[in-house]
Amino acid sequence: MLDxxxxxxxxxxxxxxxVAGPLGCFxxxxxxxxxxxxxxxxxxxxxxxxxxxEVDPILGVFAVCAxxxxxxxxxxxxxxxxxxxxxxxxxxxxxAIGLVALAFMTWVRVDLMGFLFGDILAVSRADLVAIWLGGxxxxxxxxWIWRPLFAATVNRELAAAEGMAPARAxxxxxxxxxxxxxxxxxxxxxxxxxxxxxxxxxxxRRFVRGPEQMALAAAGIGCLAVTGGLYGSLQFDAPSGPAxxxxxxxLFLVSLLPVARAVRRLxxxxxxxxx
Amino acid sequence: MAEVTPLxxxxxxxxxxxxxxxERLVALSGAGVSRGGRWLVRGVDLEIARGEIxxxxxxxxxxxxxxxxxxxxxxxxxxxxxxxxRGVRVGYVPQRLAIDWTVPLTVARLxxxxxxxxxxxxxxxxxxxxxxxxxxxxxxxxxxxxFQRVLLARAIARKPDLxxxxxxxxxxxxxxxxxxxxxxxxxxxxxxxxxxxxxxDLHVVMAQTDRVICLNGHICCQGTPHAVAESxxxxxxxxxxxxxxxxxYEHAHDHTHLLDGRVRLAxxxxxxxxxxxxxxxxxxxxxxxGGGGDA
Numbered sequence: 001m002l003d004x005x006x007x008x009x010x011x012x013x014x015x016x017x018x019v020a021g022p023l024g025c026f027x028x029x030x031x032x033x034x035x036x037x038x039x040x041x042x043x044x045x046x047x048x049x050x051x052x053x054e055v056d057p058i059l060g061v062f063a064v065c066a067x068x069x070x071x072x073x074x075x076x077x078x079x080x081x082x083x084x085x086x087x088x089x090x091x092x093x094x095x096a097i098g099l100v101a102l103a104f105m106t107w108v109r110v111d112l113m114g115f116l117f118g119d120i121l122a123v124s125r126a127d128l129v130a131i132w133l134g135g136x137x138x139x140x141x142x143x144w145i146w147r148p149l150f151a152a153t154v155n156r157e158l159a160a161a162e163g164m165a166p167a168r169a170x171x172x173x174x175x176x177x178x179x180x181x182x183x184x185x186x187x188x189x190x191x192x193x194x195x196x197x198x199x200x201x202x203x204x205r206r207f208v209r210g211p212e213q214m215a216l217a218a219a220g221i222g223c224l225a226v227t228g229g230l231y232g233s234l235q236f237d238a239p240s241g242p243a244x245x246x247x248x249x250x251l252f253l254v255s256l257l258p259v260a261r262a263v264r265r266l267x268x269x270x271x272x273x274x275x
Numbered sequence: 276m277a278e279v280t281p282l283x284x285x286x287x288x289x290x291x292x293x294x295x296x297x298e299r300l301v302a303l304s305g306a307g308v309s310r311g312g313r314w315l316v317r318g319v320d321l322e323i324a325r326g327e328i329x330x331x332x333x334x335x336x337x338x339x340x341x342x343x344x345x346x347x348x349x350x351x352x353x354x355x356x357x358x359x360x361r362g363v364r365v366g367y368v369p370q371r372l373a374i375d376w377t378v379p380l381t382v383a384r385l386x387x388x389x390x391x392x393x394x395x396x397x398x399x400x401x402x403x404x405x406x407x408x409x410x411x412x413x414x415x416x417x418x419x420x421x422f423q424r425v426l427l428a429r430a431i432a433r434k435p436d437l438x439x440x441x442x443x444x445x446x447x448x449x450x451x452x453x454x455x456x457x458x459x460x461x462x463x464x465x466x467x468x469x470x471x472x473x474x475x476d477l478h479v480v481m482a483q484t485d486r487v488i489c490l491n492g493h494i495c496c497q498g499t500p501h502a503v504a505e506s507x508x509x510x511x512x513x514x515x516x517x518x519x520x521x522x523x524y525e526h527a528h529d530h531t532h533l534l535d536g537r538v539r540l541a542x543x544x545x546x547x548x549x550x551x552x553x554x555x556x557x558x559x560x561x562x563x564x565g566g567g568g569d570a
Binding site for chain 2: 031147154162214
């Protein structure tokens with residue numbers, strides 16, 4: 001079954017969507033869309049360094065994304081530039097350095113378009129293992145820090161006063177985001193990454209009444225978008241990464257219809273029954 | 276640099292969890308916070324014991340919330356020390372809690388924000404503050420008064436040793452305010468906890484509070500509500516009318532406290548602190564404040 005490139009793409013896409021959904025909820029709640037964008041832009045530099053060091057690109061991307069996140073924290077502490085300027089500075093500097101580095105490495109042939117927009121149909125068995133193991137690790141840590149991270153999202157000082165150690169949870173959350181960027185790179189590429197984090201979460205919001213519900217719904221909606229996008233790309237011979245994002249956007253448009261409110265009411269009744 | 280250090284049990288008993296009534300829960304000694312070269316508060320000496328209700332009053336920007344955050348350990352002191360008793364469980368109602376629309380949050384889920392809470396305990400706490408009917412409501416739909424009652428329920432459901440309430444009556448009308456203060460006093464007695472309450476309004480707080488601390492970048496005066504209402508510092512901060520209900524006399528006053536904690540004397544010179552005793556009766560634990568620095 002795994003011999004079929006399409007099946008592999010589907011399994012890889014669903015693996016990424018299951019992780020990107022819950023993590024994307026925090027990106028939306030904490031207004032970190034541009035932060036996610038910055039990390040994914042820096043991913044290309046990770047790819048270049050991984051090729052130089054001859055390690056798996058996923059490792060290189062994770063390392064560079066994590067360093068970018070830490071650099072952002074350090075620059076923010078130092079004061080001066082505003083957060084969005086720091087993010088823009090880091091996003092495009094790292095992307096440019098990555099592009100320059102790849103151009104200099106004449107001995108490797110790199111499919112630049114694949115890294116920029118995703119090349120899910122080229123997913124190998126090794127990639128599948130990395131995506132699912134990495135994804136499981138990210139979800140495990142996220143579940144572990146869920147309460148402090150959510151408490152800090154609602155009110156950081158309240159969380160700190162009541163012993164939730166928000167700084168630690170937030171640092172881990174940044175590393176988790178770097179992890180998701182690393183495993184999702186093959187799926188949608190550098191430029192469309194944020195869509196995968198944000199659109200399923202934003203879509204889920206209209207169907208739910210609780211944070212945990214929203215995380216699950218975002219994961220499910222992400223899976224739908226991946227499946228729909230991949231079949232669509234097969235059907236219409238469209239590029240697969242952009243097709244997935246288009247499918248996610250279509251689902252978001254559906255969430256604006258009155259049907260979302262009905263589902264939400266149902267979810268509320270269910271939650272009350274379970275509480 | 277000052278540090279937040281754990282405090283050995285004040286009663287001298289083996290330091291295992293909170294001790295009995297009267298035990299010191301938190302102590303600030305000469306604590307100050309500076310931001311960008313400006314002191315938000317400075318030289319704050321403050322102790323809160325179990326069973327005691329302490330009210331902080333002062334104008335906007337006088338450092339009330341900053342002082343509360345020092346006591347909570349949310350902010351570290353840049354000067355002086357803060358000691359939070361070992362095993363002291365804190366319940367906090369922050370001044371501003373704006374929850375973005377993107378965060379789906381019902382009252383019942385908010386109750387479990389920082390610790391797991393059973394269904395019965397949730398209901399009991401919400402019933403105690405009179406908002407049990409709102410358990411399934413989304414927090415963004417609540418009125419100001421409802422939200423404050425929900426936040427209070429959340430804080431007391433933790434069975435805290437120290438309850439810190441930052442302007443808990445905001446957005447509540449006058450009768451609601453009285454009811455809410457009665458509720459807080461009742462709850463504090465049931466839980467046998469210490470309370471640090473921040474308020475704009477001396478009139479209403481006075482009834483239940485043990486000690487009022489008047490803050491304006493530093494502690495201006497403190498004592499029983501009655502003593503503070505009579506003090507010149509309080510009158511100067513809040514104006515004669517605010518104090519009228521209880522005030523009886525006013526003493527002569529020869530210096531002005533600046534927002535950065537320094538003092539301008541009658542002749543115009545500016546010094547680090549005033550060297551006289553402010554007019555207020557001493558708190559039970561002995562006199563604490565005398566301006567920016569007694570040393």
